[in-house]
Amino acid sequence: MHSPINTEQQLLAALAAGQRGATEQLYQQNYHIISGWLIKNGGSAADAADLFQEAMVVLFGKAQDTSFRLTCSIGTYLFAVSKHLWYKKLQKQHKEPVYLLENTGQDDEDEGAGYEEDVNVHEEREAHYDQLDSALDQVGEPCRSILKAYYHHDKSMQEIAADFGYTNPDNAKTQKYKCLARLRKLFYTVQAK
Amino acid sequence: MSQNKSTWELAEAYIASSLSQGEVGELNARLASDIEFANEFNEAANLIRSMEGNGKQKRFRSMLRDIHEKQTAGKVIKKGLNIVLPAHFWRTAAVAATVAILTSTITIWSLKPRLNKSESQYNNISREVKDIKKVQAQQQATQNQLIQKVNKNIPAPPPSDVKYTGTGFALTNDGYFVTAYHVISDEDSVYIQDHDGDYYKAFLVNFNAEADVAILKVEKKNFRFSKGEIPYVFANSKAGLGSQIYTLGYPKDDMVYNEGYISAKNGFQGNELQYTLALPAGHGQSGSPVIDGKGNLLGLLTAVGSQNEANTYAVSSKALLELLHTIPNANSLHLPRTNKLAHLSRESQIEKMQPYTFSVKVYKK
Numbered sequence: 001m002h003s004p005i006n007t008e009q010q011l012l013a014a015l016a017a018g019q020r021g022a023t024e025q026l027y028q029q030n031y032h033i034i035s036g037w038l039i040k041n042g043g044s045a046a047d048a049a050d051l052f053q054e055a056m057v058v059l060f061g062k063a064q065d066t067s068f069r070l071t072c073s074i075g076t077y078l079f080a081v082s083k084h085l086w087y088k089k090l091q092k093q094h095k096e097p098v099y100l101l102e103n104t105g106q107d108d109e110d111e112g113a114g115y116e117e118d119v120n121v122h123e124e125r126e127a128h129y130d131q132l133d134s135a136l137d138q139v140g141e142p143c144r145s146i147l148k149a150y151y152h153h154d155k156s157m158q159e160i161a162a163d164f165g166y167t168n169p170d171n172a173k174t175q176k177y178k179c180l181a182r183l184r185k186l187f188y189t190v191q192a193k
Numbered sequence: 194m195s196q197n198k199s200t201w202e203l204a205e206a207y208i209a210s211s212l213s214q215g216e217v218g219e220l221n222a223r224l225a226s227d228i229e230f231a232n233e234f235n236e237a238a239n240l241i242r243s244m245e246g247n248g249k250q251k252r253f254r255s256m257l258r259d260i261h262e263k264q265t266a267g268k269v270i271k272k273g274l275n276i277v278l279p280a281h282f283w284r285t286a287a288v289a290a291t292v293a294i295l296t297s298t299i300t301i302w303s304l305k306p307r308l309n310k311s312e313s314q315y316n317n318i319s320r321e322v323k324d325i326k327k328v329q330a331q332q333q334a335t336q337n338q339l340i341q342k343v344n345k346n347i348p349a350p351p352p353s354d355v356k357y358t359g360t361g362f363a364l365t366n367d368g369y370f371v372t373a374y375h376v377i378s379d380e381d382s383v384y385i386q387d388h389d390g391d392y393y394k395a396f397l398v399n400f401n402a403e404a405d406v407a408i409l410k411v412e413k414k415n416f417r418f419s420k421g422e423i424p425y426v427f428a429n430s431k432a433g434l435g436s437q438i439y440t441l442g443y444p445k446d447d448m449v450y451n452e453g454y455i456s457a458k459n460g461f462q463g464n465e466l467q468y469t470l471a472l473p474a475g476h477g478q479s480g481s482p483v484i485d486g487k488g489n490l491l492g493l494l495t496a497v498g499s500q501n502e503a504n505t506y507a508v509s510s511k512a513l514l515e516l517l518h519t520i521p522n523a524n525s526l527h528l529p530r531t532n533k534l535a536h537l538s539r540e541s542q543i544e545k546m547q548p549y550t551f552s553v554k555v556y557k558k
Contacts, residue, residue: 018253020260027260049265053257060253064246129247151248177201184240 008074016063026056030075034082043086055082058122080115088119135187143179150176200230204237208245317375317479317496356557360442361385361409362482362493363418363549364517365526368411370418371513372480372553373495374400377407379557385411386552387418388448395553399520404466404512405495408520419548423529425482427510428489431468434458440472440494441543442481443552449478450543456504461496466512468492474505480553483507488534488542 014022034055035048043051055078062068070077136144142164149155149163161172198206203220206212212220224231359376363369370385377383377397384392393411400407432438432455439452453472460467470483474497481494491510498504517523534542 018249018256020256023253023256024260027257027264031261031264049261053254053261056257057250057254060250064249125246128243129250132243132247147244151244152251154248154252173202177199180201180237180240180244183244184236187240188236 008070011074012059012063012068012070013066015060016066018060023056026074026078027052030078033075034079037079038082038086041086047086051082051086052078054085054122058085058118061122061125062118077115081119084115084119132187135183138186139179139183142175143182146172146176147179147183200233200237201241204234204241208238208241317373355554356380357555358443358477359479359553359555360477360481360494361551361553362480362490362546363423364408365528366418366423367527368395368413368416368418369398369526370395370409370411370551371493372407372409373493373508374402374405374407375495376479376553377409377555378402380555382556383409384554384556386554388547388551392554399516401512401516404508404516406493406508406513406516408516421545422531422533423549424533424542424545425484425488425490425549426529426532427514428485428491429511429514431458431509431511432485432489432491436491437486438470438472438483438491439486439539440474440478440481440483441546441550442474442478442494444475444477446552448547448550449475451478453505455491460506460508461498464506466509467495468507468509470494470505470507471503472505477552482546482550484534484542484546486539488532488537 011022011025015026031048031052034052035045038048038051039045058081059074059078072080136147139147146160146164149160150157155163157169157172157176160176161167161169164172164175166172166175203212207217207220220234224234357376359372361370361372364371377400380397383395383397385395386392393413393416395409395411398408398410434455434457436455437452438454439450441448441450443449451473453470455468456471457469459465460469468483468491472483472494474481474494478494479496482490483492483494484490492507493513494505494507496506498506517526517528520526534545537545
C-alpha cells in the first residue's frame with residue numbers, strides 16, 4: 001500500500017499513471033459526496049457508480065496531459081463534472097418535456113461552464129475509442145487477441161510470444177505490426193463512414 | 194539505421210522515445226522530404242497513440258470498477274427514495290403537482306431545476322403559463338381581439354391571465370368536447386381556442402376526477418366545430434398492446450404531432466381505465482386525443498411518468514364513454530358513427546382532425 005499522497009498535484013500525477021493507491025484515495029474522498037447528491041436528486045445507486053466512474057475517467061483523461069493544472073480542488077472538479085454529465089444525460093433521455101415548467105436552465109449553465117469543454121472532449125474521445133474498438137472487432141484472429149493482449153491488458157511481447165506460440169518475441173512483434181497495418185485500414189474505413 | 198526499420202517499428206519507438214538522437218534526426222529529415230512516408234508515419238503514430246490511450250483507459254475503468262466493488266461489498270446499498278402515489282390519489286396528485294409547480298417558481302433559485310420533482314412519479318401535463326408565455330398569450334389575445342373586432346362578432350377572452358392550458362377534442366359536432374379533468378379543475382372560466390385562433394367560452398357538463406376526464410360544452414348557440422362530421426369514432430373496447438398511436442396537442446400555440454405505441458395495456462400502477470404509452474408528451478398536452486392509425490379514438494393524455502420511467506399515461510375511451518352515459522341528455526347526443534380516417538394517409542388524417550382538436554385555456558380571476 002502506498003502512503004497517503006499529500007499534494008493534489010502529486011495525487012493527479014499518480015492517478016494519471018493509473019496507480020491504484022491514488023485512485024482508491026480519490027474514491028474514498030469523493031464517492032459518497034457524489035452518490036449522496038445523485039440519490040437525493042432521483043438517481044439510483046447504480047447511476048451513482050456509473051456517474052462517478054465517468055467523472056473519474058474525465059479527470060484521468062485530463063491528467064494525462066502533464067501540463068494540466070487544476071484551478072480548484074480535485075473534489076470540486078469531480079463534483080462539477082459529475083453534475084454536468086448527469087444533466088446532459090437527463091437532457092438526452094427526455095428531450096425536456098417533463099421539465100418545461102421548471103427549466104430555467106440558468107444556474108446549472110453557470111456552474112457547468114468551465115467543465116463543459118472537458119466533458120465535450122471526453123465524449124469525443126469516447127466516440128473515437130468506440131470506433132477503434134469496432135475496427136478491432138473486425139480485424140480477425142489472431143490479430144484481435146494479440147492487439148488486445150498488448151494494448152488492453154498491457155502484456156509484454158515475451159508473454160504474448162509464449163501465449164500465442166511464437167518462437168521468439170521478435171516474430172510476435174512482426175505479427176503485431178502486420179496486425180496494426182490491418183487495423184489501420186479498417187479503422188480509416190470505419191471513420192470514413 | 195532507421196531506413197531498415199518498418200514504419201510501425203519507427204512510430205512505436207518514436208512514441209516510446211526510445212530512438213537515439215541520430216535516429217530522430219534521420220527520421221525528421223525523411224519526414225520533411227518524403228510526404229508519402231510522412232502521412233503513413235503520422236497515421237501509424239496516431240493509431241498507436243489511440244490504441245495505447247484506449248488500453249490505458251480500459252485498465253483504469255476496470256480498476257475503478259474493482260475498487261467500487263470492494264468498497265461497497267457488504268454495505269447495504271441505499272435505494273433512491275420513491276414516493277409512490279396510490280391510484281385513487283390522482284386528484285391529490287394533480288393538486289400536489291400544481292402546488293409543486295407554484296412552489297418551484299419561488300424556490301427555483303435554490304433547488305436544482307430539473308430534478309426537484311423527482312419524488313413524484315406522476316406528473317400531470319397541463320401547462321402553467323409562465324410569465325413569458327403570459328406576455329405572449331396576452332399579445333396574441335390582443336391580436337386576436339383586434340382581428341375578431343374587425344372580422345367577426347365573437348366574444349373575446351376575459352382580460353385576466355391564462356392560468357393553465359391543455360388540449361381538448363370534439364365529442365359531438367355541436368359543441369360537446371373532452372379534456373383532462375385536472376386541466377380545468379380549478380377554473381373560473383374556460384375557453385377553447387380553435388385552429389383559426391378564435392376563442393369560444395365553454396362550461397363544464399360533467400367530470401370524473403378519479404378517471405381525470407371532463408366533458409364540456411361550448412356556450413355559443415348553433416355552434417359547429419366544422420362543417421363536416423367528426424371524422425373519428427370512439428373505440429368501445431381497449432386496443433391491444435403494441436398498437437401504433439399518435440396524438441395531436443397544444444404544448445405551445447401551434448398544434449404538435451407525436452407518435453408512439455401502447456406499451457402496456459393498463460396505466461399508472463395497473464389502472465385499468467388507462468393505457469401506458471411510449472409517446473413523447475409535454476405540458477399543455479393533457480387532454481390530447483390518442484388515435485390509432487385507422488382513425489379510432491382510443492383515449493386522452495393525462496400524465497407523464499417521472500424521469501426514471503419515460504411513460505405517458507392516457508385515459509381510455511371506455512372511461513370517457515362511461516362518463517358520457519351519466520350526463521342527463523346522453524341519448525340525444527350524436528356521437529360520430531362513421532370513421533372517415535381509416536383509409537387516409539397520416540397527413541390527411543391530421544388535416545381532417547384539425548378543426549376538432551383545439552387548445553383549452555383556463556382563466557382565473
